[in-house]
Amino acid sequence: MSENDEPPREDPCANAERLLAQQRHALGEEHLETLAAMLALADCRWEEGRLIAARRLEEAVVAGRRRQRGEEHFDKLKAVGKLGVTHAAQGDLAAARRLQEEVVAGMRRLFGEEDRETLRAINNLTGTLAAAGDFDEARALLEAVIATLGRVFGEEDADALMALGNLAALSWQQGEREEAYALQLHLVAVCRRAFGEDAEKTCAAVETLEMMERIAF
Numbered sequence: 001m002s003e004n005d006e007p008p009r010e011d012p013c014a015n016a017e018r019l020l021a022q023q024r025h026a027l028g029e030e031h032l033e034t035l036a037a038m039l040a041l042a043d044c045r046w047e048e049g050r051l052i053a054a055r056r057l058e059e060a061v062v063a064g065r066r067r068q069r070g071e072e073h074f075d076k077l078k079a080v081g082k083l084g085v086t087h088a089a090q091g092d093l094a095a096a097r098r099l100q101e102e103v104v105a106g107m108r109r110l111f112g113e114e115d116r117e118t119l120r121a122i123n124n125l126t127g128t129l130a131a132a133g134d135f136d137e138a139r140a141l142l143e144a145v146i147a148t149l150g151r152v153f154g155e156e157d158a159d160a161l162m163a164l165g166n167l168a169a170l171s172w173q174q175g176e177r178e179e180a181y182a183l184q185l186h187l188v189a190v191c192r193r194a195f196g197e198d199a200e201k202t203c204a205a206v207e208t209l210e211m212m213e214r215i216a217f
Contacts (some may be wrong), residue, residue: 013044030064032075038064039079051090058083074117077106081124093132100125114152116159119145123163126170135174142167156194158201161187165205177216184209 042057084099129138149160171180
């Protein structure tokens with residue numbers, strides 16, 4: 001190699017690959033720690049943009065956790081949720097919706113209607129519904145999630161703020177620009193109160209508000 005040649009770059013997921021290989025050798029293909037290592041590698045592949053590779057790993061994790069943990073276990077539901085997000089990112093909204101509805105139903109059975117995990121699962125589902133054009137259903141679910149999170153955890157709760165931002169974005173998608181702007185303005189005010197003017201969440205909310213102002217006004 002000449003002095004001007006750059007050394008070959010190591011696969012950024014190499015450590016995750018090695019850990020998975022070690023766990024498979026030591027513990028077997030479907031040991032719970034092997035499945036956890038497999039999911040970590042899937043996350044790494046996702047960050048690289050290698051969604052096909054990530055999905056194959058996630059599918060293996062879901063199948064393994066179904067056999068090891070059962071249909072109603074929290075770990076299995078979380079893996080199904082990740083797989084749903086991957087399907088949505090690949091444009092398969094029907095599969096994403098089916099998987100995310102499975103997660104919502106499972107979380108409801110495990111934890112009840114007002115648990116944070118249930119509400120997060122519903123929030124995730126609304127993104128897929130909106131992407132598929134089911135705006136009315138997405139809006140109804142988001143409004144219910146925001147109301148429940150605000151009542152149970154408070155208006156400044158991080159999940160409540162995320163859902164509020166999602167509702168503002170949904171309103172914007174529907175062409176309800178005045179409503180979207182009012183929601184985003186409220187989000188900025190709550191973020192300033194909760195986190196301060198210079199916090200990352202506040203700055204992100206302000207940036208979106210300013211974008212709305214430039215386009216709509």
